[in-house]
Amino acid sequence: MSVLxxxxxxxxxxxxxxxxxxxxxxxxxxxxxxCLLFTLIGISMLYFLLGAEFVGATQLIxxxxxxxxxxxxxxxxxxxQEFVTIRATPVEWFTAGLLGLGLFTILAKTLPALESNxxxxxxxPSTGPIGVAFLTKYLLPFEAISLHLLVVLxxxxxxxxAKKRPSDLPKIPLEKExx
Amino acid sequence: MKELFSFLDPxxxxxxxxxxxxxxxxxxxxxxxxxxxxxxxxxxxxMQDRLGPTRVGxxxxxxxxxxxxIKLLVKEDTTPNGADRILFKMAPYLAFCASFVxxxxxxxxxxxxxxxxxVGAFFLMAVLACEVFGVILAxxxxxxxxxxxxGIREAAQVVSYEVPRALCVLVPVVVAGTxxxxxxxxxxxxMFWNWRVFHDPFTLVAFFIFFITATASCKxxxxxxxxxxxxLVAGFHTEYSGLRWSVFFMAEYGSMFAVSAxxxxxxxxxxxxxxxxxEPSQEWGxxxxxxxxxxxxxxxxxxxxxxxxMRWSLPRLRIDQVMMTCLKYFLxxxxxxxxxxxxxxxxAPDWLESGWRYLSSIGSLLAILALIxxxxxxxxxxxxxxxxxxxxxLSTPLMRASGR
Numbered sequence: 001m002s003v004l005x006x007x008x009x010x011x012x013x014x015x016x017x018x019x020x021x022x023x024x025x026x027x028x029x030x031x032x033x034x035c036l037l038f039t040l041i042g043i044s045m046l047y048f049l050l051g052a053e054f055v056g057a058t059q060l061i062x063x064x065x066x067x068x069x070x071x072x073x074x075x076x077x078x079x080x081q082e083f084v085t086i087r088a089t090p091v092e093w094f095t096a097g098l099l100g101l102g103l104f105t106i107l108a109k110t111l112p113a114l115e116s117n118x119x120x121x122x123x124x125p126s127t128g129p130i131g132v133a134f135l136t137k138y139l140l141p142f143e144a145i146s147l148h149l150l151v152v153l154x155x156x157x158x159x160x161x162a163k164k165r166p167s168d169l170p171k172i173p174l175e176k177e178x179x
Numbered sequence: 180m181k182e183l184f185s186f187l188d189p190x191x192x193x194x195x196x197x198x199x200x201x202x203x204x205x206x207x208x209x210x211x212x213x214x215x216x217x218x219x220x221x222x223x224x225x226m227q228d229r230l231g232p233t234r235v236g237x238x239x240x241x242x243x244x245x246x247x248x249i250k251l252l253v254k255e256d257t258t259p260n261g262a263d264r265i266l267f268k269m270a271p272y273l274a275f276c277a278s279f280v281x282x283x284x285x286x287x288x289x290x291x292x293x294x295x296x297x298v299g300a301f302f303l304m305a306v307l308a309c310e311v312f313g314v315i316l317a318x319x320x321x322x323x324x325x326x327x328x329x330g331i332r333e334a335a336q337v338v339s340y341e342v343p344r345a346l347c348v349l350v351p352v353v354v355a356g357t358x359x360x361x362x363x364x365x366x367x368x369x370m371f372w373n374w375r376v377f378h379d380p381f382t383l384v385a386f387f388i389f390f391i392t393a394t395a396s397c398k399x400x401x402x403x404x405x406x407x408x409x410x411l412v413a414g415f416h417t418e419y420s421g422l423r424w425s426v427f428f429m430a431e432y433g434s435m436f437a438v439s440a441x442x443x444x445x446x447x448x449x450x451x452x453x454x455x456x457x458e459p460s461q462e463w464g465x466x467x468x469x470x471x472x473x474x475x476x477x478x479x480x481x482x483x484x485x486x487x488x489m490r491w492s493l494p495r496l497r498i499d500q501v502m503m504t505c506l507k508y509f510l511x512x513x514x515x516x517x518x519x520x521x522x523x524x525x526x527a528p529d530w531l532e533s534g535w536r537y538l539s540s541i542g543s544l545l546a547i548l549a550l551i552x553x554x555x556x557x558x559x560x561x562x563x564x565x566x567x568x569x570x571x572x573l574s575t576p577l578m579r580a581s582g583r
Contacts (some may be wrong), residue, residue, distance in 0.1 A: 004193055029423045030319055034266060037312065061305035064312075127298060127358060 009049055017043030027087065040064050054127050200293050204282045211480075212432035217244045219458050219487050221240035226491035254421035261322030262418065270320060271419070271426035276446035278433035281306045285440050286361040288450045288471030289460040299360035300352060303441055304345055307396070310434055311337040314398070314405060317427070321418040329414030333398055333405035338507045340395045340402075346513035350382055350520045351375045351445045360441075364449030371453030372540035372581025375445040377526065381440055381520040386446040388509055388516070390482070395501070397431060400490035403500050432483075439482030440475065450475040526562055 019042055024148030040063045047056030088096075134142045186192075217232070220243060232240035258267055258417025284299040284306075286292035296302050311333060318330015354375060355363045367373050376386045395402035406414030416427050443449060450471035452459075459467030496504070523532075561567045564577030 030263070030264070030316075031266065034269075034316065053296050053302065057296075057298050057302040057305045061301070061308060063307055064305075127301075 005049065009046070010119060012042055012045045012049060016046065053132065184411040189420060200227065200283075206281060208279060208282070208429055208433040208436070211436055212429045213244045214480075215432045215435070215483060215487075216428070217241055218484065219490075222484070223394035223491050224488045226488075240487045250424070251421055251425045256421045256423065257418075259418050263320040263322070265501060266316050266320035267418075268423070270313045270317035271423045271430070272313075272428040274310050275426050275433070277306055277313065280435060281434065281437040284360060285437065286364055286444070286449070287475050288468050289365065289458060290450050291468060291472065292361055295359065295361050298358045299346055299357045299465075300363070300445065301442070303360070303437065304341075304348060306339070307434055307437060308341055310430060313427070313430065317419070318415040321415070323418050325411045325413070325417045326415050329405045329411050329417070333415060334406060335398050335498075336398070336501055336505075337403065339502060339508075340581045343505060343509035343513040344389060344392040344396060346510075346517050347385045347392065348441075350385035350516050351378075353517070353520050353524060354382060360449075362445050364444055364451070365458070367448040367451055368458050369451070369456050371448065371451075371544070372536045374451075374540070375450040377536050377540040377543070379520060379523045379532070380539075381516045381523060382446065383539060384404060384512070385516045385520075386442065388513055389445070390442055390485075390507070392509060394486050394489065395440060395505070397435050397438060397486070399431075399435065399486050401495050402501055403490075403495060404501060408496070413469070435483050435486060436479050439486070440479040442482055443478040445476065447478055453474050500525065526543060 016039050019035045019037075019039035023032050023039065026032045026035055044056045044059035044064065047053075049057055060167065187464055218241070221239065223229075232243035234240065234244050236242040258264060281303050283293040284296045286295070286299075292299075299359040314333045314337075315330045318326045318328075318333070321327070351363070352358060355366055357363060363375075367375055371377070375382050377383065398405045404414075406416065413415070420428065422445070452470070452474050459470045461467065463470070506535050558567075561571075564575055565571070566573050566575060
């Protein structure tokens with residue numbers, strides 16, 4: 001890694017970290033969502049720094065473009081006062097803190113032991129090898145995930161469809177009743 | 180770009196190149212939106228049988244945008260009381276960032292690209308999809324119900340139009356076999372029948388669907404539900420004034436150019452004129468690069484002009500019509516196109532492929548020429564009491580009164 005890469009990494013990682021801290025310490029749910037957006041964009045920038053362009057762009061389109069729009073969607077549709085500000089209880093702080101600490105310990109233990117296999121600078125192989133791997137070596141997992149997504153899609157369509165039961169329909173008087 | 184700054188020490192040459200590139204792109208977006216705003220007024224005027232701006236000065240009133248800019252600069256920068264201040268101030272810049280980053284992967288000529296990404300087309304779509312964030316945040320943070328309605332409409336619209344748009348991008352990608360925009364441009368070298376749009380019937384349809392969905396995702400009329408003046412005051416930017424407001428419009432015109440440029444790269448031959456059987460930058464050096472850049476920007480500007488043309492010709496759709504067009508028509512059509520182009524690539528024999536290529540390209544050229552000739556030779560005025568154009572022969576009160 002050159003000096004410039006390290007400086008850029010430091011800046012992007014700092015931004016990502018600050019975004020993550022913002023998610024935890026902001027009370028307003030929309031601001032939390034925006035902080036999460038910055039965190040996710042930061043992660044995709046880290047991918048770009050590593051030369052993994054496809055993963056970076058996927059991160060952008062899937063997490064930033066999709067998930068975040070849905071987050072804000074949900075937020076706005078439930079934007080009543082009790083949902084707008086979120087306050088964590090001490091129990092939640094404790095549990096989340098414990099889990100976070102555990103994860104951090106595991107990562108701090110295992111990561112330095114891993115051998116750095118960062119490729120030489122330059123373009124990593126593009127989408128071709130990934131596509132070939134999906135359709136040959138990893139065909140079964142790929143199909144299983146596709147099926148899973150299809151089920152999710154149908155389920156969502158089922159939940160979202162307008163429910164038309166005869167009893168729900170408004171009764172329209174066809175003629176004025178004579179008295 | 181980095182080579183131009185090779186007199187600097189290693190970390191600084193890349194930095195200088197990055198700063199210079201960013202400057203070029205911002206300047207390009209700003210200048211082209213100045214031009215587009217003037218063009219929009221002129222097109223609107225001509226479409227409605229008016230002259231458009233003439234009074235401010237300059238040839239054809241081009242100083243109008245400058246006057247607009249000065250007005251926007253001196254306007255008071257207001258924030259509503261009920262607004263979420265941080266998000267309100269951030270939203271326009273977020274929208275602008277998205278449309279600005281898209282320019283990084285656009286090749287303006289053979290190899291003239293900010294950063295040649297191996298997944299350029301995918302990156303472009305991903306980044307442009309982020310622009311909606313600025314709009315949603317503006318809608319939410321303004322603390323106004325009109326803005327919120329605009330933002331929510333925009334979210335629903337963009338999220339659904341992204342799907343057919345991405346599927347339509349895949350059609351030329353299947354033909355090209357790469358996501359690299361620069362390589363895609365190089366593959367369409369030569370005469371205009373090498374352009375991707377004439378490759379097979381599916382790319383021809385995909386071009387039109389892509390262009391319409393791209394218009395919708397730039398929230399341009401007839402899909403400008405997010406800022407429907409007749410219903411929502413001004414939609415998501417109701418509460419904005421001055422420079423922040425103009426940043427939104429820079430973002431909009433920037434992304435209009437970006438999708439038009441993407442359309443011309445994916446379908447319309449990119450930077451190739453279509454009438455030179457070789458790559459100009461290899462034959463003529465710097466002059467060729469210059470020609471490429473001019474042709475590429477010209478194609479982008481022309482498609483932006485078509486967007487304006489559509490805007491002032493068509494009435495705005497209702498929100499349910501917008502969603503229905505997308506989900507019931509564009510989505511199935513895009514899926515059929517994707518399957519169709521796969522089948523074509525696998526099974527179409529050579530004679531069919533080249534036959535379609537020449538037939539469709541020369542047919543389109545002749546159709547366009549005939550249209551231009553028809554336009555230029557059409558009578559400029561009609562006799563009193565009669566209707567012009569498509570309404571020729573329709574009876575009018577005056578005709579009825581004279582007993583014909």
